[in-house]
Each structure stands twice: as structure tokens, then as C-alpha cells.
Amino acid sequence: MYLVTVLGNLLIILVVFSDSHLHTPMYFFLSNLSFADICFTSTMVPKMIMDIQRNSRVISYVGCLTQMSLFLMFACMDDMLLSVMAYDRFVAICHPLHYPVIMNPRHCGFLIVLSFLFSILDCQLHNLTVLQFMYFKDVLISNFFCEPAQLLNLVCSDNFFSNIFKYIAGVLFGFFPVSVIFLSYYKIIYSVLRIPSPGGKFKAFSTCGSHLSAVCLFYGTSSGVYFGSAISQSPRNCLIASIIYTLVTPMLNPFIYSLRNKNIKRSLSRFHSRKLKS
Numbered sequence: 281m282y283l284v285t286v287l288g289n290l291l292i293i294l295v296v297f298s299d300s301h302l303h304t305p306m307y308f309f310l311s312n313l314s315f316a317d318i319c320f321t322s323t324m325v326p327k328m329i330m331d332i333q334r335n336s337r338v339i340s341y342v343g344c345l346t347q348m349s350l351f352l353m354f355a356c357m358d359d360m361l362l363s364v365m366a367y368d369r370f371v372a373i374c375h376p377l378h379y380p381v382i383m384n385p386r387h388c389g390f391l392i393v394l395s396f397l398f399s400i401l402d403c404q405l406h407n408l409t410v411l412q413f414m415y416f417k418d419v420l421i422s423n424f425f426c427e428p429a430q431l432l433n434l435v436c437s438d439n440f441f442s443n444i445f446k447y448i449a450g451v452l453f454g455f456f457p458v459s460v461i462f463l464s465y466y467k468i469i470y471s472v473l474r475i476p477s478p479g480g481k482f483k484a485f486s487t488c489g490s491h492l493s494a495v496c497l498f499y500g501t502s503s504g505v506y507f508g509s510a511i512s513q514s515p516r517n518c519l520i521a522s523i524i525y526t527l528v529t530p531m532l533n534p535f536i537y538s539l540r541n542k543n544i545k546r547s548l549s550r551f552h553s554r555k556l557k558s
């Protein structure tokens with residue numbers, strides 16, 4: 281699964297960079313998302329594979345903190361990029377004439393840098409909290425990687441503080457991106473419904489098909505994990521949920537784009553035929 285994730289996402293990046301038809305903000309954001317997905321799975325899967333090989337499940341304190349920071353950073357980056365992509369679709373559909381001006385390369389770069397800074401802020405906040413309460417040694421985490429929520433529970437002996445922190449972080453880094461996505465799609469649906477011809481409606485919706493599937497997959501699995509773990513407290517269910525969230529979602533992303541997206545499919549076949557000729 282790890283290999284499929286890395287190769288699939290690399291293929292998306294390669295196709296976007298090699299085909300000049302795909303040199304548009306939407307596909308650049310898509311390739312950034314693929315890049316974030318590769319990094320996201322790489323924060324834990326190689327370590328897990330090594331652990332299985334060596335039959336040991338130990339991680340150092342520094343290693344654990346590093347893993348948590350990188351995990352949070354790339355998860356947050358995924359989240360932010362999905363919002364940026366929603367905004368991109370909103371501008372493309374609701375203000376098509378201003379699109380080249382609003383989404384100029386400098387502005388796109390700015391949005392990417394902003395997402396990156398926001399992700400760094402998220403992981404630093406978590407780090408500060410965990411470091412402030414570091415007094416644990418030889419503790420057990422019932423997961424295959426240093427999950428932020430479990431670490432927070434460990435270090436904050438009174439669950440009150442850790443819950444407060446989780447809610448603040450959740451509002452800041454969860455609610456904000458989700459509301460951008462909802463607002464963008466609200467506006468998109470509103471303006472698409474005003475298009476008189478059914479063909480035009482379909483065309484407008486089809487340009488956001490790949491983004492919508494990515495959003496559904498990401499938020500579907502993560503909210504499933506969240507509510508699932510709220511209902512059942514068993515470590516086994518939590519583990520299965522984590523595997524789905526960390527392994528299956530990034531693996532499915534490239535399939536969704538390439539299966540649903542006509543432009544990517546066209547470039548893939550062009551790519552393939554070029555390789556056959558040479």
C-alpha cells in the first residue's frame with residue numbers, strides 16, 4: 281500500500297509537471313496535495329515497516345516528538361490545500377473573467393506558503409504543549425505511531441486541559457478550513473444553479489468533481505475515525521481507524537483524480553504513447 285501511495289502520487293506530480301496543458305493553478309495545487317500525501321504517509325509507514333522487520337516497537341522520545349510534528353504538519357497541509365483548492369474552484373466558477381488575475385502565479389505561491397506557515401504553527405503549538413508537560417518515561421502508546429491525541433492525553437494528566445487544547449486546535453485548524461470549503465461550495469452551487477442550460481451546469485460541476493471527491497474522502501474518513509473512536513474506546517478499533525486514515529486515504533487520492541478526471545486521463549495516455557514511441 282505504501283508503494284502504491286508513493287508511486288501513484290509521484291505519477292500525478294510527474295504528469296502535472298510534464299504536460300503543459302496541466303500548467304494551471306488547479307493542477308499545481310493538486311500536485312502539491314500529492315506531495316503532501318507522500319510526506320504524510322512517509323512520516324510513519326517506513327518506521328512501522330522497520331518495526332515489523334525487527335520485531336521491536338520502541339521509539340525514542342525525540343523520535344516520537346519528531347514523528348508527531350511531521351504528522352501534524354503534513355495533515356494540516358493536506359487540510360489547508362483542500363481549502364485553497366475549494367477557493368480556486370470558487371474563483372473559477374463564480375468569477376471566471378477575473379480568474380487569471382486573481383489566481384496569478386504569485387498569488388498561488390502566496391497561498392501555498394500561507395498554508396505551509398499555518399501547518400508549522402499547528403505543529404509548533406502541539407509541540408509546545410507536549411514539551412511543557414514532559415515528565416514521562418517508558419510509557420505505552422496503543423498505536424503504531426505517535427498519535428497527537430494520544431500523546432496529549434498522556435502528557436496532560438488532567439484531561440480538562442488537554443480537552444480544552446484539543447477544542448482550540450480543532451476550531452483553529454479544523455473548523456476554519458472546513459468553513460472555507462463549505463462557503464466556496466455554497467457559492468458555487470448557488471451560481472451553477474443559475475446557469476440555464478443543463479449542459480453548462482454539468483460542465484461547471486464536472487470541473488470540481490475531483491476536488492469534491494478528495495474532500496469527501498478526506499473528511500469522510502477522518503470524521504469516521506473521530507466519531508468511531510468517540511463511540512468505541514477499544515484500542516483495536518482506534519488502530520484500524522488510524523490505518524484507514526493514514527494509509528488508505530493518501531493511497532486512494534491519485535486513483536480518484538486519474539479515474540474521475542478527463543484531463544489527467546488524457547495526459548496519462550499521451551505520456552504513455554510518448555514513452556512507447558521513444
Ligand SMILES: *[C@@H]1O[C@H](CO)[C@@H](O)[C@H](O)[C@H]1NC(C)=O
Pocket residue numbers: 293305308309310311312315388389392
Ligand atoms: C506547488 O504549487 C506551486 C504554486 O502553484 C507550484 O509552483 C509548485 O511547483 C507546486 N509544487 C509541487 C511539488 O507540486
